[in-house]
Amino acid sequence: MDYSTILLILLGCPVLAALLIAVLPSKSTPRAAYEAIHVIALIAVAVAGLTLSVSAFMGNDIFAVGEWFHLDGLSALFLCLIAVIAPCTGIYSLPYVAHDVADGKLGPSQVKQYYAFFSLFVFSMILAVTSNNIIMMWVSVEATTLSTVFLVGVYRTKLALEAAWKYVIVCTAGVAFGLFGTLLIYANAADIMADPHQAVFWTAILPNAPFMDHSLTMIAFVFAAIGFGTKAGLFPMHTWLPDAHSEAPSPVSALLSGVLLKCAILIVLRFFILAAANVGDSFPQTVMMILGVLSVCYAAFEVYKQNDLKRKLAYSSCENIGLIAVCFGIGGPLGIIAGLVHCVAHGLTKALMFCLSGNVMMKYHTRDLSKISGLISVAPVTGVLFAAGCLALAGFPPFAMFVSEMFMILAGVAAQVWWAVVLVLIALVVVIMALVRMITGSALGRAPEDVKRGDVPVLALIPEVVLLVLVLVLGVALPGPLAGSIENATAIVLSYEDENLANDSLFEDALAALAVVEVPEGVFE
Amino acid sequence: MFSYPLVNVLGACLIITSMMVVLARTGRAAAFLYSFQSLMLVGVLASLGFVTGSTELFTWSATAFVTKVVLVPAILLFTLKKIGKDAQADLPPKLNPMKSVALVAVEVFVCFVAVSSIDLPTALEVKPTLAVSLAHFFIGLTCIVIQRSIFRQIFGYCLMENGSHVTLALLAPQAPELVEIGVATDAIFAVVILAVLVWRMAHYAHTLDADDLCELKG
Numbered sequence: 001m002d003y004s005t006i007l008l009i010l011l012g013c014p015v016l017a018a019l020l021i022a023v024l025p026s027k028s029t030p031r032a033a034y035e036a037i038h039v040i041a042l043i044a045v046a047v048a049g050l051t052l053s054v055s056a057f058m059g060n061d062i063f064a065v066g067e068w069f070h071l072d073g074l075s076a077l078f079l080c081l082i083a084v085i086a087p088c089t090g091i092y093s094l095p096y097v098a099h100d101v102a103d104g105k106l107g108p109s110q111v112k113q114y115y116a117f118f119s120l121f122v123f124s125m126i127l128a129v130t131s132n133n134i135i136m137m138w139v140s141v142e143a144t145t146l147s148t149v150f151l152v153g154v155y156r157t158k159l160a161l162e163a164a165w166k167y168v169i170v171c172t173a174g175v176a177f178g179l180f181g182t183l184l185i186y187a188n189a190a191d192i193m194a195d196p197h198q199a200v201f202w203t204a205i206l207p208n209a210p211f212m213d214h215s216l217t218m219i220a221f222v223f224a225a226i227g228f229g230t231k232a233g234l235f236p237m238h239t240w241l242p243d244a245h246s247e248a249p250s251p252v253s254a255l256l257s258g259v260l261l262k263c264a265i266l267i268v269l270r271f272f273i274l275a276a277a278n279v280g281d282s283f284p285q286t287v288m289m290i291l292g293v294l295s296v297c298y299a300a301f302e303v304y305k306q307n308d309l310k311r312k313l314a315y316s317s318c319e320n321i322g323l324i325a326v327c328f329g330i331g332g333p334l335g336i337i338a339g340l341v342h343c344v345a346h347g348l349t350k351a352l353m354f355c356l357s358g359n360v361m362m363k364y365h366t367r368d369l370s371k372i373s374g375l376i377s378v379a380p381v382t383g384v385l386f387a388a389g390c391l392a393l394a395g396f397p398p399f400a401m402f403v404s405e406m407f408m409i410l411a412g413v414a415a416q417v418w419w420a421v422v423l424v425l426i427a428l429v430v431v432i433m434a435l436v437r438m439i440t441g442s443a444l445g446r447a448p449e450d451v452k453r454g455d456v457p458v459l460a461l462i463p464e465v466v467l468l469v470l471v472l473v474l475g476v477a478l479p480g481p482l483a484g485s486i487e488n489a490t491a492i493v494l495s496y497e498d499e500n501l502a503n504d505s506l507f508e509d510a511l512a513a514l515a516v517v518e519v520p521e522g523v524f525e
Numbered sequence: 526m527f528s529y530p531l532v533n534v535l536g537a538c539l540i541i542t543s544m545m546v547v548l549a550r551t552g553r554a555a556a557f558l559y560s561f562q563s564l565m566l567v568g569v570l571a572s573l574g575f576v577t578g579s580t581e582l583f584t585w586s587a588t589a590f591v592t593k594v595v596l597v598p599a600i601l602l603f604t605l606k607k608i609g610k611d612a613q614a615d616l617p618p619k620l621n622p623m624k625s626v627a628l629v630a631v632e633v634f635v636c637f638v639a640v641s642s643i644d645l646p647t648a649l650e651v652k653p654t655l656a657v658s659l660a661h662f663f664i665g666l667t668c669i670v671i672q673r674s675i676f677r678q679i680f681g682y683c684l685m686e687n688g689s690h691v692t693l694a695l696l697a698p699q700a701p702e703l704v705e706i707g708v709a710t711d712a713i714f715a716v717v718i719l720a721v722l723v724w725r726m727a728h729y730a731h732t733l734d735a736d737d738l739c740e741l742k743g
Contacts, residue, residue, distance in 0.1 A: 139711050143711070153725070176686065176689060183696060183697065213643075
């Protein structure tokens with residue numbers, strides 16, 4: 001079987017699962033039937049996704065349906081994230097939904113709706129990362145909103161519906177800006193390319209990008225950064241994020257934060273590459289830096305202020321997306337590497353934390369942190385995972401986010417953007433304070449009398465243990481294939497700079513660049 | 526008969542009709558006015574087709590007629606019927622009509638200034654309409670921001686989408702039909718989902734007032 005066919009199978013499995021679940025009658029179909037279809041589809045996504053990612057990491061450029069779908073080293077990194085996190089959160093959904101059904105929060109039709117839209121959501125994210133057609137990229141990002149809105153509002157309470165409404169209206173309006181940016185790039189490329197029909201394909205536009213109209217490309221990039229930045233949760237377009245993440249069921253929050261935000265970042269990166277190839281890297285870097293620093297500084301204080309567990313994690317997502325934008329704003333091989341590693345590290349860590357917030361809600365029936373204490377004595381495994389997850393999210397060693405944040409600081413030092421480094425470091429200290437307070441207040445402390453002792457079902461713990469192990473492994477050492485893939489992806493992002501393509505190891509080059517940087521005297525005095 | 530000036534005149538009609546959608550007193554009237562404004566859009570697409578000789582644009586005008594003149598207003602009128610008269614679908618906007626018109630006038634002016642700097646051969650003859658399409662997009666955004674009724678906010682999204690549609694036709698008349706079908710289908714799905722959400726809001730939360738939906742702050 002060739003890779004193009006596997007790519008089509010990857011796209012087909014979740015959409016088929018969604019259709020199958022949708023046609024089953026909700027009243028007479030047992031929950032186990034939905035669960036079986038859901039699990040089979042996710043296993044297929046994991047196997048096909050990882051197979052394709054490994055192939056792309058080895059240097060294969062995979063195309064399907066002509067040039068409509070394309071998997072390169074950059075998109076493979078994000079596909080890998082989907083192939084790992086979607087099955088983990090999908091498996092976690094089984095005990096979580098069962099608990100909500102037992103609690104009377106979800107009825108048969110809502111369970112059916114949950115599993116159907118979950119598969120559709122996975123499909124739309126795969127579509128977003130594998131689309132080579134820039135208009136299809138926009139359609140897929142819009143599809144991620146439309147497929148998740150009923151997941152966010154699945155509980156049908158006033159608050160859940162309010163969150164769903166804000167989510168859909170802010171994201172559809174925001175992503176409409178992305179459509180405008182996309183159309184401007186298309187029209188710009190169609191004007192200079194011999195075959196205008198090729199101007200919809202990103203791979204065809206890239207070699208022609210230097211010849212496009214400069215002012216139009218800059219306008220298009222700003223529109224794309226605002227549009228897809230809304231979906232990524234960048235300040236000030238982030239307003240939907242805390243509401244949607246906090247009101248959605250925890251596995252959905254995990255998938256939204258762990259993967260969806262990164263898919264939007266990938267689309268921004270695609271436009272970043274085109275803009276950098278056209279007008280040089282300083283303009284798109286400045287845009288990313290401004291959005292990134294604003295997001296980090298605003299969200300860090302919100303993380304500290306929040307007393308709702310899931311809102312705290314949601315603002316932390318906004319802060320981390322800001323960090324990724326800062327990395328791309330710094331630029332250069334080390335900045336891009338830092339951004340990509342942070343995408344992977346934060347995706348895994350945040351998926352873990354949102355799943356753990358689900359455990360906490362299953363035990364305490366609240367998200368109010370003032371009522372959550374003594375988690376380790378109430379549910380020991382969950383408690384230990386929760387404390388470790390908080391440390392991982394705060395960027396402590398030996399967890400993965402420590403590596404990416406260190407790369408980011410080193411990149412900032414190498415690029416001598418001191419103001420950004422100082423602001424980001426202050427924000428990171430605030431976030432560390434907030435998360436350490438969460439460990440001491442919620443994981444430790446005295447457990448309330450009315451909370452039943454005992455851990456959540458094993459099926460809920462397994463995906464969390466897998467995610468924590470991955471976060472730990474990536475923190476100790478980036479495995480060879482992953483490091484290679486990040487180098488490969490970085491080379492694609494830096495493809496507008498010809499000299500970078502000739503380098504063998506971007507990691508070594510990046511660190512060598514750091515070694516020769518002369519730190520001005522008196523900086524640390 | 527079919528020339529660029531006609532395209533630009535129809536473009537101006539788009540601005541007037543979109544203003545009428547924003548200022549309509551009832552949701553029902555807004556739905557009919559939106560249908561009328563989409564008819565103007567169909568006119569822009571068809572006349573552009575004649576002027577540029579692009580056969581794709583005739584297909585686009587046909588799909589726009591089915592989706593925007595017929596389907597979207599029908600979905601919205603059906604939603605209005607489903608939610609009944611008790612729901613506050615006809616709440617007045619936060620901004621009075623005079624201020625709304627002034628705001629739109631500023632937006633149109635800014636868009637004309639922004640478009641004047643664009644130097645693209647395909648856009649030379651239709652710069653006024655290009656400015657109108659960009660302004661249309663921002664009028665949609667204004668509609669979302671100033672409406673208190675979440676039902677009426679749907680029209681804001683529809684206007685933004687119409688603006689993008691005109692821009693696509695002006696700047697990329699040779700774009701593959703699949704692209705246009707993708708954009709149009711997406712818009713239909715979006716309207717259906719927004720309408721379902723409005724119905725659920727009326728059914729479960731008993732309000733369509735955006736000011737009531739502020740519990741999730743901070």
